[in-house]
Amino acid sequence: MKNEKRYQKLKEKYTDEEIADSFFIPADLTEEERKAADAEMWVFRKKQLQSRTLQQKVYAGLLQICYQMKAYIESNLLDNEQSVATYLHDYLRVTAKNQKQLAEDLGIHKTRLNRILNEKERLTLALAYRLERHSGDLIPAIYWWKLAQKEIEQDIHNNPDAKLKEAKLVKNIVYRETA
Amino acid sequence: MKILHKPSETLRDAVIELMENDDWERVYQSDEFEFDWAKERKWTVYKLTLEGDTIIQGLVAIEDIVRESRIHIHLIENALSNRGKDKIYDYVAGCLLASLCEIAFDKRYEGFVSLHSKTEIISLYTNKYRFREMGQNLFIMGENSLLLIEKYLR
Numbered sequence: 111m112k113n114e115k116r117y118q119k120l121k122e123k124y125t126d127e128e129i130a131d132s133f134f135i136p137a138d139l140t141e142e143e144r145k146a147a148d149a150e151m152w153v154f155r156k157k158q159l160q161s162r163t164l165q166q167k168v169y170a171g172l173l174q175i176c177y178q179m180k181a182y183i184e185s186n187l188l189d190n191e192q193s194v195a196t197y198l199h200d201y202l203r204v205t206a207k208n209q210k211q212l213a214e215d216l217g218i219h220k221t222r223l224n225r226i227l228n229e230k231e232r233l234t235l236a237l238a239y240r241l242e243r244h245s246g247d248l249i250p251a252i253y254w255w256k257l258a259q260k261e262i263e264q265d266i267h268n269n270p271d272a273k274l275k276e277a278k279l280v281k282n283i284v285y286r287e288t289a
Numbered sequence: 290m291k292i293l294h295k296p297s298e299t300l301r302d303a304v305i306e307l308m309e310n311d312d313w314e315r316v317y318q319s320d321e322f323e324f325d326w327a328k329e330r331k332w333t334v335y336k337l338t339l340e341g342d343t344i345i346q347g348l349v350a351i352e353d354i355v356r357e358s359r360i361h362i363h364l365i366e367n368a369l370s371n372r373g374k375d376k377i378y379d380y381v382a383g384c385l386l387a388s389l390c391e392i393a394f395d396k397r398y399e400g401f402v403s404l405h406s407k408t409e410i411i412s413l414y415t416n417k418y419r420f421r422e423m424g425q426n427l428f429i430m431g432e433n434s435l436l437l438i439e440k441y442l443r
C-alpha cells in the first residue's frame with residue numbers, strides 16, 4: 111500500500127495533528143524525485159560541513175563527547191576503553207589543545223593533568239566542575255564524576271590484590287560470622 | 290527517558306533499543322502497527338518500550354548516511370494504543386525523535402536528522418518539532434535538536 115493510501119486511511123480516524131503526533135510518514139517519491147531530494151540535501155549538507163568554523167567544530171566535538179559519555183554512563187557496561195583518561199584525550203583532540211594549554215586553562219599543574227591522562231591519579235569533583243565550565247557547560251560535571259565512579263567500580267571488580275592489601279591493614283574486625 | 294501515562298497523568302521510565310528477532314515476530318503478529326514494518330527491516334530499527342517490559346510502544350526506522358553526516362528517518366510509528374485522543378502513552382514519537390538527535394550528536398553530526406515528509410503535514414512537523422523545510426526534505430540540527438533532547442530525554 112502506498113503511503114498516501116495509508117495516510118488517507120489514517121485520516122478517517124485521526125486529525126492531521128494526531129497523525130503528526132504519532133507518525134513520521136515519508137512522502138511517496140518516485141526514484142527520480144527521491145534522487146533530486148537527496149541531491150539537494152547533499153549540496154546543502156556539503157556546503158554546511160565545508161564552511162564550519164573552528165568554533166562549530168569544537169561545538170560538534172564537545173557534544174559528541176557529551177553524548178558518548180552519557181550513553182556509557184547509562185549502560186550497565188564496564189569498559190576499560192571508556193575511561194576518564196580516554197575521554198580527556200578526546201577532549202584535548204576536539205579542543206585542539208595540548209596538555210600544557212589545557213592544564214593552564216583549568217588552573218592545575220600540567221604534571222597533574224598528565225597523571226590523570228596516564229591513569230596514575232583520579233579525577234576529583236573540583237576538576238569535574240572546572241571541566242564543565244571549560245566546555246562552556248556543554249559537558250556536565252556529573253558526567254565526568256559518574257565516569258570516575260565507573261572506574262572505581264571496575265577497580266573493585268578487577269583488582270582483588272588491592273582489596274587484600276587493604277584488608278591486611280585492618281586491626282580489628284567488629285563482626286565475624288559464627289559457625 | 291520518560292513517557293506520559295495519560296490515564297494517570299504520571300511519567301513512566303522508557304528505553305529505546307535496537308529491534309531483536311523476537312521483537313520482529315511480535316510486530317509481525319501484532320495489530321498495533323499500520324505500516325508494513327517487514328519492509329523497514331533493511332534499515333536500522335529501534336523500539337521504544339517501558340523499562341523492563343517487552344510491549345513495543347513505538348518504532349523508528351533510520352539510515353545512517355555517514356558521508357553526509359546525517360541520520361535519515363524512514364518511518365516513525367506509535368503503537369495503535371498510543372494514537373489519537375484516547376492514547377495511553379504520550380511523548381512516544383517525541384522520545385524516538387529526540388533519541389535520534391542524540392545519536393546524531395554522538396556521531397558528531399551536530400544533531401542533524403532529516404526526512405522526506407508528506408507535504409500535507411510538513412507544517413505540523415515544523416511547528417511541533419522545529420524542523421526546517423528544504424524542498425521535499427525536512428531537517429533538524431544544532432540548537433533545535435538540543436531543545437528536543439532537553440524536552441523529551443531529560
